[in-house]
Structures are given as C-alpha cells and as structure tokens.
Amino acid sequence: MAEVSAETRSPAKTLVESHLEGGVLTLTLANPPANALSIAMMEALKGALDRAREDERVAVIVLGAAGKVFSAGHDLKEMTAHRADADRGRAFFARTMALCSSLMQAIVRHPRPVIAAVDGVATAAGCQLVASCDLAVASERARFATPGVNIGLFCSTPMVALSRNVARKHAMEMLLTGEMIDAHTALSFGLVNRVVAPQALNRTVMDFAQTIASKSPLTLKIGKEAFYAQAEMGLAEAYEYAARVMVENMMARDAEEGIGAFIEKRQPQWRGE
Structure with a gap:
C-alpha cells in the first residue's frame, strides 16, 4: 500500500x-x-x-x-x-x-x-x-x-x-x-x-x-555526487578525483555483487553497501 x-x-x-x-x-x-x-x-x-x-x-x-x-x-x-x-x-x-x-x-x-x-x-x-x-x-x-x-x-x-x-x-x-x-x-x-x-x-x-x-542505491548516490563534483574541476583534477571514486566504488559490496551477477547472468541483489 x-x-x-x-x-x-x-x-x-x-x-x-x-x-x-x-x-x-x-x-x-x-x-x-x-x-x-x-x-x-x-x-x-x-x-x-x-x-x-x-x-x-x-x-x-x-x-x-x-x-x-x-x-x-x-x-x-x-x-x-x-x-x-x-x-x-x-x-x-x-x-x-x-x-x-x-x-x-x-x-x-x-x-x-x-x-x-x-x-x-x-x-x-x-x-x-x-x-x-x-x-x-x-x-x-x-x-x-x-x-x-x-x-x-x-x-x-x-x-x-x-x-x-x-x-x-x-x-x-x-x-x-x-x-x-x-x-x-x-x-x-x-x-x-x-x-x-x-x-x-x-x-x-x-x-x-x-x-x-532498480539500480544500487549506493551506486546512484556515489555517481550523482561525483558527477556534480567533477563538473566543477579542471580536466586533470577531475580524472584524479573520478579515479579515486571508482576505486572506492569497486570496494563496495554492491559493486562486487553487480559484477558477479553480470558474470553469472543473474539479477543482482542490492544491499546498499
């Protein structure tokens, strides 16, 4: 309801x-x-x-x-x-x-x-x-x-x-x-x-x-924040920042689950962490 x-x-x-x-x-x-x-x-x-x-x-x-x-x-x-x-x-x-x-x-x-x-x-x-x-x-x-x-x-x-x-x-x-x-x-x-x-x-x-x-809520949060942050930076700074964000994102359980689900051809189960 x-x-x-x-x-x-x-x-x-x-x-x-x-x-x-x-x-x-x-x-x-x-x-x-x-x-x-x-x-x-x-x-x-x-x-x-x-x-x-x-x-x-x-x-x-x-x-x-x-x-x-x-x-x-x-x-x-x-x-x-x-x-x-x-x-x-x-x-x-x-x-x-x-x-x-x-x-x-x-x-x-x-x-x-x-x-x-x-x-x-x-x-x-x-x-x-x-x-x-x-x-x-x-x-x-x-x-x-x-x-x-x-x-x-x-x-x-x-x-x-x-x-x-x-x-x-x-x-x-x-x-x-x-x-x-x-x-x-x-x-x-x-x-x-x-x-x-x-x-x-x-x-x-x-x-x-x-x-x-339907996407990982954690991934959406990370991505939205990063989008607006990098838009205010110079090119080199933006790439350095985005690379750090990608590494941290890769460490998230949802990224591990999402990649695993893609490889295993199944639907991911998001945990928001």
Whole structure:
C-alpha cells in the first residue's frame, strides 16, 4: 500500500503533497494557479527533501505540480509587500534568495536522483527549479522562460542553474530576451531530457524513475555526487578525483555483487553497501 504524507503551512493549506510508492517519492507543488516559490512553499519543499535524505525507502524523487503552471517563480506579491519595511525589503529579499539558493543546492546535493515532471509553465525561479533537477521530462504543453529582464529584475539566480544545463548562448538568449520557449525548444537547448504527449507524461516519468530505482542505491548516490563534483574541476583534477571514486566504488559490496551477477547472468541483489 502506498504511503501518503504532506507538508503543510497550516492545517488548512497543503503546499507540497508527498506520495511514496515502489521506492519513488512524488512531491507535488500544490498551490495553484501559480505554485509560486513563496517562503512557505520553499520551506515545505526543502523540508520534504531533507526528510527524504533519511528515508531508506526512497530511491528516486519525482517533482511535479498541480494545475497549469509548474511554478511561476518567486511570489512577487509577497516580496513587494515587504517594500513597506524600514529597509525597503532588503532583509526579506536576502532571506528569500538565500532560501531559494539553499533549496536548489539541496536538490543538486541530494543523494537520490530528482526528476522534474513538467506539465505546464515554468518561469524564473520555476525554470531554475527544473534546471536544478537531475533529469526533466516535459509534456508538449510545457513552456519555459527566465523573464525577469521584462520587469527590470534580471534572473541572476535562475542563471546559475540554467547556465550549468544549457549552452552559454542558449542561456543568454533566454536571460536577455525573457521570451517563452516551448517544450521542443527546451529539449533542443538541453533543458529537458524528453518531451511527450500530456497523457503520456506520468507513465514516462514513472518508467524513468522505476528504471533508475532498480539500480544500487549506493551506486546512484556515489555517481550523482561525483558527477556534480567533477563538473566543477579542471580536466586533470577531475580524472584524479573520478579515479579515486571508482576505486572506492569497486570496494563496495554492491559493486562486487553487480559484477558477479553480470558474470553469472543473474539479477543482482542490492544491499546498499
């Protein structure tokens, strides 16, 4: 039987719905129509991710959203309200950006692979959220933009995730024009892995997730951590680091079991060690 829990801002409002089944934890942004990344939404999502780190039942995380908008980014009404503060909102803006940066890094540094399932519009920090995930599957009706430049607010923090996922000129095109791109353009840019019909999105994402969940959890953790670490290094340093990781990985019981199973032509029995 599937287990269901929820992150709530108050008893009356569920912001992030959580559903665990077959090793796949689905986290759903549940504050349509905008699914804005307010302080409360970001805290709820980060809390769910943090708990998943300690839950050995979780092999893969899927991040989705309710409604027609995946996420419109930061809650501009919430931020604007703080312009009435004595410091014109500076402290609140700093808190918002620090929490957002912490949330995005929590996804990248999470020991479980995170897959974005995008069936709507993802703009600004919402686009950043998609770019921060390890994989992304979009429906044909998904659209993406970093439109801050249109309102005098360059998408500087979304730029960090975007520029690490797409070619430099594609990133600059999105950041400088603020124009919306469709799902197939996002695929050609490298922002998403696959584009499917809306009715096939859930099935495609679950197939993806279950394929990954069938692998050794230890190997996935080692590999994800190493991928992002080496990407920040020079070539020689990256090879030295990756070689050390390979040696340590070879010493793991799961590697011994996996290689043995391959040689013996049988299914491996993962122990996560």
